[in-house]
Amino acid sequence: MVQRHKILAVDxxxxxxxxxxxxxxxxxxxAFATSGEEGLVAATKHQPDLLLLDVMMPGLNGHDLCRTLKEDPRTRSIPIIFVTAMGDVEDExxxxxxxxxxxxTKPISPPILKARVATHLSLYDHNRTLENAVAQRTKELQTSRLKVIQRLGRASEYKDDETGAHIIRMSHYSRMxxxxxxxxxxxxERLFxxxxxxxxxxxxxxxxxxxxxxxxxxxxxxxxxxHPVIGAEIIGEDDSELLRDAxxxxLSHHEKWDGSGYPHGLAxxxxxxxxxxxxLADVFDALTSKRPYKEAWPMHRAMKLISEEAGAHFDPMLVKAFVKVEKHLRWVLDKWGDKK
Incomplete structure (x- = not known):
């Protein structure tokens, strides 16, 4: 069954x-409203496909209501047709x-009202179809970009002895x-x-x-x-906020708060x-993961070292924030930790 369009008339x-x-x-x-104030509530609540709006009303008049609706993201896209006795060119x-x-203009001509309503509802439907198609395509492109980024991240892990789960864990740790x-x-989310x-x-x-x-x-x-400089060169300069963050x-994840890191010795x-x-997330994961040269540290030992390195290796403010989400970090480690 074809769904009927919703029209709100305010007069x-x-x-x-x-x-x-x-x-x-x-x-x-x-749906109907007999004042601008009622029309504002009805338009926001019911989200009609078209609004037929009188201009000369006491209180909130049609011009003010139109301006208000166009400033609200929830109602901005609703097409509005003024139906009014004000017929001057300047009014239009x-x-x-x-x-x-x-x-x-009033008095209302039935054929004109029906034709204009049908035309603008058709245009509205067409625009919504285009917007949905663009949104779907944008989502597909974003998904593809994320998959490429994730696979490039995995590619770097294959070069050494870290597991693919490393980037999953440290991404969650970073977001938390x-x-x-x-x-x-x-x-x-972009950081993740x-x-x-x-x-x-x-x-x-x-x-x-x-x-x-x-x-x-x-x-x-x-x-x-x-390797930080090489990574930055591979990613390159890009308008994408995601790639800029990457x-x-x-380039900077091996810098240390006290300036003793690399490649630029930033502090x-x-x-x-x-x-x-x-x-912070990368070191924490390295400490709590098994590597060829070491066994995995228990979480309390890793958190103790992280806290001790506040002001030296790590930003003290971030260490405090990290400690606050310890139970969430443990959940990630339990879910994606190296198999014993």
């Missing part, structure tokens, strides 16, 4: 609303400037720390999706260095310390905020 004269009812009731679902121009799609520190949900790129630069480091069981010599360590994280708040978060 302080009941006789005008009765005419609209008689002309349109067979084709559309109708003002109505259209306020955002109305059409202007019908960010939210605890007061970052917005949107920013935290950018964090897997943190070690992308390992692709450019020789396997013999990444997979060496013992300590690195000075020459090997100098090469290893290049580049910043790749304190000169280190990008998201790089500081990922640095």
């Amino acid at each position: 302080d004269e009941p006789s005008n609303l009765q005419i609209i009812r008689l002309l349109l009731k067979e084709t559309y679902d109708l 121009q003002k109505g259209l400037q306020l955002g109305a799609v059409d202007y019908i 720390a960010a939210l605890s520190a007061g970052i917005s949900q949107e920013e935290a 999706n950018a964090a897997p790129m943190h070690d992308l630069g390992k692709i450019g480091i020789p396997d013999k260095i990444l997979q060496k069981k013992g300590p690195l010599n000075d020459e090997e360590w100098a090469l290893m310390k290049r 580049r910043i994280i790749a 304190g708040e000169a280190i990008p905020f998201k790089g500081r978060i990922v640095a």
Whole structure:
């Protein structure tokens, strides 16, 4: 069954609303309001597909109601047709400037009202179809981009002995720390999706260095310390906020609060905020995971070291935020931890 369009008619004269009812009731679902104030409530609540609006009403007049609806994201897209006795060109121009799609003068001509309503509802449906198609395509592109980023993150893990679960865990740790520190949900979600790129630069480091069981010599360590710069170069400059975050994280996640990190020896708040978060999450995961050169530390021992490194390796404020979500960190470790 085809769903009928909803039309809201707002007019302080009941006789005008009765005419609209008689002309349109067979084709559309109708709602009525006899003042601008009632019309505002009805439009916000019922979200009609079209609004027929009188101009001259006491209190909130039609022009003010139109302006209010166009300023509200919830009602901005509702097409508005002014139906009024104000027939001057200047009146029509003002109505259209306020955002109305059409202007019908009283007395109402039945054929004109029916034709204009049908036309603008058809345009409204067409625009919604286009918007939905664009939204779906945008979602598909975003999903594809995220998958590429996640797979690039996994590619870097295959270069050494870390498991693919590492990037899952540290991404969750990063988001939890960010939210605890007061970052917005949107920013935290973008951080979650950018964090897997943190070690992308390992692709450019020789396997013999990444997979060496013992300590690195000075020459090997100098090469290893290049991987943040390599990662940033691979990601490159891009208008995408997600890729910009990924580049910043790749370049700065080995910097230390006291300035003793690499590649640029940044200190304190000169280190990008998201790089500081990922640095904390990355080290925590390394401590609580089994590696060829060490066993996994118990969580309390790892948290003790993290706290001791506040002001040295890590941002003290972020350490406090990290400690606050310890139970959530444990949930991630239990869910995606290395199999015993």
